[in-house]
Amino acid sequence: MNNELELKIQSWLDGELSAAEAKQVAAQVTADTALSGLATELRQTKSALVGNEMDLKVPETREFYWSKIARQIEHEERKSAAPVSVPFMVQFRKFFIPLAGVAAVVAVGLLTLNPSVPSLSSDSNASSGEMETVTYRDQESGMTVVWLKDREESQASTADDTSKVETQ
Amino acid sequence: MRVMFLTVGMFLAAGFAVQAGDLKLEATLVWGTTTGTNVSHQLLDAKRTKDLSRIFKWQSYYAITNRTAVIPANGTRTIPMGAKCQLKVKNLGASRVEVVWMGNNKIISTNVHTLPLTLAGNDKNDSAYFMLLRSADGNGK
Numbered sequence: 001m002n003n004e005l006e007l008k009i010q011s012w013l014d015g016e017l018s019a020a021e022a023k024q025v026a027a028q029v030t031a032d033t034a035l036s037g038l039a040t041e042l043r044q045t046k047s048a049l050v051g052n053e054m055d056l057k058v059p060e061t062r063e064f065y066w067s068k069i070a071r072q073i074e075h076e077e078r079k080s081a082a083p084v085s086v087p088f089m090v091q092f093r094k095f096f097i098p099l100a101g102v103a104a105v106v107a108v109g110l111l112t113l114n115p116s117v118p119s120l121s122s123d124s125n126a127s128s129g130e131m132e133t134v135t136y137r138d139q140e141s142g143m144t145v146v147w148l149k150d151r152e153e154s155q156a157s158t159a160d161d162t163s164k165v166e167t168q
Numbered sequence: 169m170r171v172m173f174l175t176v177g178m179f180l181a182a183g184f185a186v187q188a189g190d191l192k193l194e195a196t197l198v199w200g201t202t203t204g205t206n207v208s209h210q211l212l213d214a215k216r217t218k219d220l221s222r223i224f225k226w227q228s229y230y231a232i233t234n235r236t237a238v239i240p241a242n243g244t245r246t247i248p249m250g251a252k253c254q255l256k257v258k259n260l261g262a263s264r265v266e267v268v269w270m271g272n273n274k275i276i277s278t279n280v281h282t283l284p285l286t287l288a289g290n291d292k293n294d295s296a297y298f299m300l301l302r303s304a305d306g307n308g309k
Binding site: 123124125126127131133136138140141142143144145146147148149150 | 219222223276277278279280281282284285286287288289290
């Protein structure tokens with residue numbers, strides 16, 4: 001018994017053969033006990049399946065059910081075709097965090113190597129005991145003027161001013 | 169990517185700014201007067217004369233001594249301005265200087281400021297002296 005003959009017997013039982021072929025197969029099955037046994041087995045299997053197959057019903061209509069499958073297939077195809085895009089913040093963090101670390105180390109290094117970096121607000125004046133200073137900032141020229149004045153001269157000037165006030 | 173390069177640029181620029189380069193300093197000793205004329209010295213340039221005249225009462229300003237010095241970052245240079253007068257200037261970077269003004273081998277004053285800077289005081293006969301300090305790299309500071 002070859003495979004082709006088995007398939008032919010199966011088709012004969014399913015009623016899929018032409019009348020001439022069906023007649024020929026029927027004659028072969030009758031003549032051969034092995035074929036007859038196969039035919040009997042196939043008939044029993046068929047009747048068992050027809051009688052006991054579970055009748056499954058989906059809640060949606062047939063069209064809606066298949067449209068869901070079609071959409072899922074399209075979605076999977078798009079997913080596999082689309083390039084992988086990494087969010088901007090993830091990319092930013094990926095580069096910025098190590099970069100910030102390096103920059104902090106560099107800044108600390110520079111400040112350590114150059115400890116005399118002045119503060120912008122560290123203007124200072126110191127004069128000898130005989131002098132006193134007055135600082136003036138001219139906004140128009142952007143110039144800082146430090147006026148040095150003798151303490152004696154300053155005191156004399158103050159005394160003059162006081163006497164003028166007293167005489168008035 | 170642009171943000172990354174910008175960030176790197178900012179940090180590098182900040183780093184190099186802290187380092188600062190050499191300072192080319194111009195120091196000018198000026199005498200200011202209202203009355204007399206001084207033929208032995210040149211008048212100060214118009215721009216600085218105008219600035220000083222706007223601030224002070226004196227109208228005539230004469231440049232007595234003019235010196236330039238190149239001071240490396242964190243370096244100090246002594247600049248002689250007269251027979252008994254000299255400046256010790258330290259380059260603190262970012263146009264900031266520490267100026268020690270010495271007269272007769274005594275410290276008159278020590279000042280830390282950003283350029284341009286003028287140190288001044290009264291002199292005899294209702295006149296005044298001025299020590300004008302500015303960066304000589306062309307930006308006028």
